[in-house]
Amino acid sequence: MSILGNILRDLTSVIFPNRCIVCGETVDSSVHGICLSCRLSIPTTGFCYRHQNPIREHFEGLFPVDECSSFFIFKADDSWQRMIHNFKYHDKWGYALTMGRWFGAELRASGHYNDIDLVIPIPLHWRKSLKRGYNQSTYIAEGIAREIGAKLDSSTVRRTKNNPSQTRQHVKDRWSNVDDIFTVRDATKLENKHILLVDDVLTTGATISSCARAILNATPTCRVSIVTLAVAGELAKRL
Numbered sequence: 728m729s730i731l732g733n734i735l736r737d738l739t740s741v742i743f744p745n746r747c748i749v750c751g752e753t754v755d756s757s758v759h760g761i762c763l764s765c766r767l768s769i770p771t772t773g774f775c776y777r778h779q780n781p782i783r784e785h786f787e788g789l790f791p792v793d794e795c796s797s798f799f800i801f802k803a804d805d806s807w808q809r810m811i812h813n814f815k816y817h818d819k820w821g822y823a824l825t826m827g828r829w830f831g832a833e834l835r836a837s838g839h840y841n842d843i844d845l846v847i848p849i850p851l852h853w854r855k856s857l858k859r860g861y862n863q864s865t866y867i868a869e870g871i872a873r874e875i876g877a878k879l880d881s882s883t884v885r886r887t888k889n890n891p892s893q894t895r896q897h898v899k900d901r902w903s904n905v906d907d908i909f910t911v912r913d914a915t916k917l918e919n920k921h922i923l924l925v926d927d928v929l930t931t932g933a934t935i936s937s938c939a940r941a942i943l944n945a946t947p948t949c950r951v952s953i954v955t956l957a958v959a960g961e962l963a964k965r966l
């Protein structure tokens with residue numbers, strides 16, 4: 728970069744300082760939006776480094792599943808929860824991409840996700856997607872796909888029913904609420920592929936299971952793995 732370029736960059740950083748997307752402290756532009764203190768304090772699970780882990784145990788009785796992992800444990804009222812709310816409800820979709828890349832780098836380093844062909848975000852219903860303007864899981868999936876060298880596919884699987892938000896429902900209702908809400912548009916695209924399903928927060932796993940079953944019913948020759956950025960609720964309490 729030229730001397731003038733350096734001066735302009737320094738001036739810009741004084742006027743518009745980069746802030747950590749988690750704690751809000753000013754950070755150097757080289758740390759991709761998350762300060763060292765937050766990077767060191769994130770409650771990661773490390774599950775991506777173990778084929779058998781509590782997330783896989785949660786899903787393996789429900790349908791044939793390959794690899795499973797959640798990046799970190801979601802705790803209410805901490806700065807990581809605020810960061811997730813920011814990308815979910817306040818248009819900060821770039822945070823989802825940043826976290827996806829960080830998680831993706833971990834998945835790549837683990838060696839368990841190197842044969843993934845397609846990364847598929849859990850789709851939102853088009854009405855919810857239109858209202859929000861984007862699907863945050865698509866950005867997490869895009870970050871992961873870039874890091875593990877797989878293809879992002881956000882169009883083959885569709886959510887056909889706009890089921891009500893799961894957050895305030897009883898656990899039993901969450902499972903009956905998600906029956907048959909996903910369809911696969913072109914099953915041939917998924918044949919013999921290893922698919923990585925991506926969601927933002929794992930709570931009961933009902934929505935993810937429904938999506939995985941729709942894919943496996945439409946394309947029995949594919950394999951399905953699952954990752955979520957965070958794990959919350961009763962499942963997280965048991966970890």
Ligand SMILES: [Zn+2]
Pocket residue numbers: 747748749750751752761762763764765766
């Ligand atoms: Zn921070």
